[in-house]
Amino acid sequence: MFLLQQGWGMLSHIENYLSEHQNTGIILSPRICDCEQMERYVPIYSTVPNTEILFDPHFYEPRTDLPRILSYPYFQDYDFSTQTFNAQVFCENVINYQVNTLQLDSIILPGRYTNSLTESWLQMHHDFAHIGASIHNKTIYSTVALGPDVILNADNFDNVIDEVINYPVNGVYLVFEHPNGDFLVNQEFLYVLLDGLLSIVLSGKKVIIGYANQQSIILAAAGIDYIASGNYRNVRAFDHLNSTDRDTENMRKGVWYFDGNTFGEYKVPALSLAFRRGLNDFFGPPTLFTHELLNAQVPTDVPWRESDAFGHYLELMHQYCQEVFTRPKNERAQYLLHFFEQRRDINTALSSGVFPFGDRGFNNAVNETLSALNAFIHDKGTILSSL
């Protein structure tokens, strides 16, 4: 199932999006709305039927400078730099806010980001999970926010997964930073994630992958339940720093076209050049937002707005997630193998046409993705077939 990861500029579109799409939902962010806005909008979103509404408490880096986050009641009265921090009281306040103020059915517990695993991190998250377990009639998710060093260190990541599978919660909300800050990741990173996620799924827990991008769809092969992604790139790749500067920087990013056939993102002039060279047929599939763009002789002549780019990306992600997540879990890996092989073939064909993929092309990542998936199917095939 696809979830919207709330990002900048989405507030006015969320209600429409939720109303127009079946089987979806949203992860709301205190980084985007202050608590007054949050408490005003959640009751509105809650009226949309069959919609999952979640709230990410954003405890990743407590020493935030963002006034919106600090406006939330559970963040008030705490100086996280001192020894006075009481994890239990904080966790209870986060839960109370979601249960009593927002009146949500699914609760995301707080989670600290770490890129260096420590006993205190493990103990705190274990404690959070046990506090969450005392809440009845709600679906409780533990937040697990990890840096690439933890994920790529076999002992560390095994240690985390060994503990997470024993958490007395219904699910896990996993967010992770990519190695070297790369937007797309390599086969090793994907394989390690798939391996760990499979164990969490086998332990009977639901899994939400937060801050996902198009490549993250591969993770559905491990039987996870949700992928959350959003409009700007800062909600398509996790960044634990809730810094104002970074948000401003991400706001300045230009308008990109996400191509479902190749899984790359391109600026419209690059698309125009490709169209002039007769490479039109490689791009697609169309959505309501790209009708004019993909049918134009010269795409740069078409006004292509940021809202179209967001709408198109979210529409395709929703569609792809629907296609994957409605399949039985034991069939997903093979389906995704075929799915990414198709993308590889189109990228290969475009490459032979000397198409300039640019920084956001998927031409290199597609082979990394397929290698990870093939290795995962080879090693875990028997277990996958029993999902």
Next chain:
Amino acid sequence: MDENILPKLLDQLSKIHIVKPWKKGGQKTVYKARHTDFGDIVLKLVYPSNAEEKERVLREVDIAASLESRLFSKLYDFGEFVYKDQCVLYIVEELLPGKNLREIINSYYPKPIPINETHLIMNALMEALTITEQRNLVHRDIKPENIIVCTDRVVLIDFGIARNLDLTSITNSFAIFGPLTPGYSPPEQIHNEKRKISIRTDMFSLAVVFYELLTGNNPYIIGTKSAGECIQNTLTIQPRALASYGHHSSFDNFIFQCLQKSCHRRPINMIQAMELYNLIEWEA
């Protein structure tokens, strides 16, 4: 100590008689005895030296009392007796007319025990762990010495360091090692990682016992000279495939999944473990 207390205690436990010393170790003395109602029994006297030890014994008794199955020894009576400021806990259990699995393994050594016996023993132990899992218990000390093979049943004994996952751990969190038996305990027990203790802990130990039954040797103990070496082996080596001993590869599928060093790669529960176990082709 016993010489003074035992007669006074037996004054109270009037149905127990013909008491003979059997085993002695640590804070515990064990007697074989006869009970008017239950026949042959075991009488255990435990002298806890502190509150934690007492709590551990009480938990063991609670566990034993909750396990009503022929796969576990029957608990008949339990109580606390104080004599001259000395507290003694007494436990009355059935006397199991069988041998422990260590004696049986040794009697066949260097050959493994017959495969049909292994099959019966393993069936019983898988069932026993299914029951303990349902009670949210982790035995934490599965080894041949704690498995009694009688003519008509197999019994898993000694829940002395068992953990009830519903209760707070009473093991010292800062101890370098948790309570363990080198060669049988998995890495999470060796590292005293209490949050990781689960039924998967017992699965690991059971897989070691299974391996030993099939080959005659414990893969982590063979060739070692010290407990430290066993522990090091448990943390680092991958035992030799059972197929190389002539066993069907389905044994490896089950055993090596249970012997995974990271618990998250072992079967998630006994239902899943049983599914794998049932795929074993015993008739090679």
